[in-house]
Amino acid sequence: MMASGRQNCDNLTSFSEKSEQGCLEGGNQVRYKEGKGKRLWKKVKYQLVEYHSLPGYLRDNEFILGHYRSEWPLKQTFLSIFTIHNETLNVWTHLIGFFLFLSLTIYTMKVPEVVDLQSLHHLPEVLKKTDLHELLTCLPSMPNMPDLRRLQDEYKPSFPSMDVLPSLSSWYILELLTNCLPERFSHSNHSDACVLRSMKEDMVNMIAPLMFRPITRWPFFAFLGGAMFCLLASSTCHLLSCHSERLSYIMLRLDYTGIAALISTSFYPPVYYSFMCKPFFCNLYLGFITVLGIATAMVSLLPVFQTPGFRSIRASLFFGMGMSGVAPILHKLILFGNQPEALHTTGYEILMGVFYGIGAVVYVTRIPERWNPGKFDIAGHSHQLFHILVVAGAYTHYQAGLIYLRWRDLVGC
Structure with missing residues (x-):
């Protein structure tokens, strides 16, 4: 009987099968050996391999010889x-x-x-030194200009600190600067009486985006x-x-x-x-x-x-x-x-x-x-x-x- 039992145990290959049949003593020792074996298998399984060990679908560059991952789990x-x-x-x-x-x-x-306003012939510097109301006095002489009162009412809720902020397109403002201020605001005459020295930087920043239409x-x-x-x-x-x-x-x-x-x-x-x-x-x-x-x-x-x-x-x-x-x-x-x-x-x-x-x-x-x-x-x-x-x-x-x-x-x- 003992010989027969030993023969049956010898036919078993896994730790779990031997443990179930009572062929090994000490269940904790069996589980330890099983865990150690699994960890060793994972360590070997996730090692990098060489080109000749790859499956066909992963073989792309035969000049890269090693350090390949091959059929790893998704995690x-x-x-x-x-x-x-x-x-x-x-x-x-x-x-x-x-x-x-x-x-x-x-x-x-x-x-x-993304317009660089500095490229507009120093336009921001001119605006900083220009009286906005004086600029607007030229508007009536320019054809096809929108009604200022309507524009003032339109923009005043958005810009309560400003009395007049017309919706000027780039073409209108460029025409204004060209036709209305050819000499008085040249670079050599910044001391002209109409220069508004107290004009704030934030006013220029609000006017500047109106210089073009993105x-x-x-x-x-x-x-x-x-x-x-x-x-x-x-x-x-x-x-x-x-x-x-x-x-x-x-x-x-x-x-x-x-x-x-x-x-x-x-x-x-x-x-x-x-x-x-x-x-x-x-x-x-x-x-x-x-x-x-x-x-x-x-x-x-x-x-x-x-x-x-x-x-x-x-x-x-x-x-x-x-x-x-x-x-x-x-x-x-x-x-x-x-x-x-x-x-x-x-x-x-x-x-x-x-x-x-x-x-x-x-x-x-x-x-x-x-x-x-x-x-x-x-x-x-x-x-x-x-x-x-x-x-x-x-x-x-x-x-x-x-x-x-x-x-x-x-x-x-």
Whole structure:
């Protein structure tokens, strides 16, 4: 009987089975060994692995040899954002970029008027030294001016401290300063009797926003939204794709869609603000780039599009999409070649194209890791450099967008 019992115990493999059959003495000791075994298994299971140990769907760059996460549970995958592996910098370069553009969006929403009043021929200084009532005495001689009494009644609830604050557009005020004060308020005659020395700074600040009429901002915010979506989608993809083949399939499609969104929306500010006075060309260019972006996103949904063999095709498709912006830029220069704003924005757009172009070349050639495989596993490999160049290009385009807003706020059509 004892031999038979021992034989039965020998056939059992797990601690739990042996404990249930009474083959081991000391239940606490059994549970301790079980817990220790599970902890050891988790420690081994969540170790970083090398390239040759990866499943096929995670094999993308054979020049990065180690420090891979492979099929980790979702919790551990999320927590790996705070650990070191070959995707850490891929995650953080675009996550930081996302928060950068989120901050820029909030800033632009709070300060929608980006016009630099100092560029209006020292206009604020003139207003500080000008008697507002004396300025208004010139208004009756100017044609098509609104009734001051009606405007005073309209604005007095909002500005109770001011007796007269007409709703003057930029054109009216510029005409007023040009026709009514050609000599008396020149820079060499600030001691004129009509200078109001006690005029307060807050009065100037209330008058200054009336110097221009801000144009619509939706193309600019569309670009900012596209940039944030692209950066956040990319960061999320690099963080979660190691969890499972199914999640990797979804995340990669989200990533490619984000790239298409960034490229498409990048054209909205230059096209809209360059051709806002020419609706036909404005709608033509915006429609074309929107359709192209949607088509690129749909092609990105094809499973074969994700394979490493299509790396060059992916880069070429997105690069070609970006090159489609050459036509509206050249058209803009033909129409506004004498405007400094057109030249300034074109310079920023060329710089943006250089950043994106270099990023695409680095992405395709996998430089520098192909020169020394394994050396750049953690930091410095091509995809990290690509991410940095994308953020730099998008920020350059943001600066160009500010110039477009300033230009159209001042000039209009």
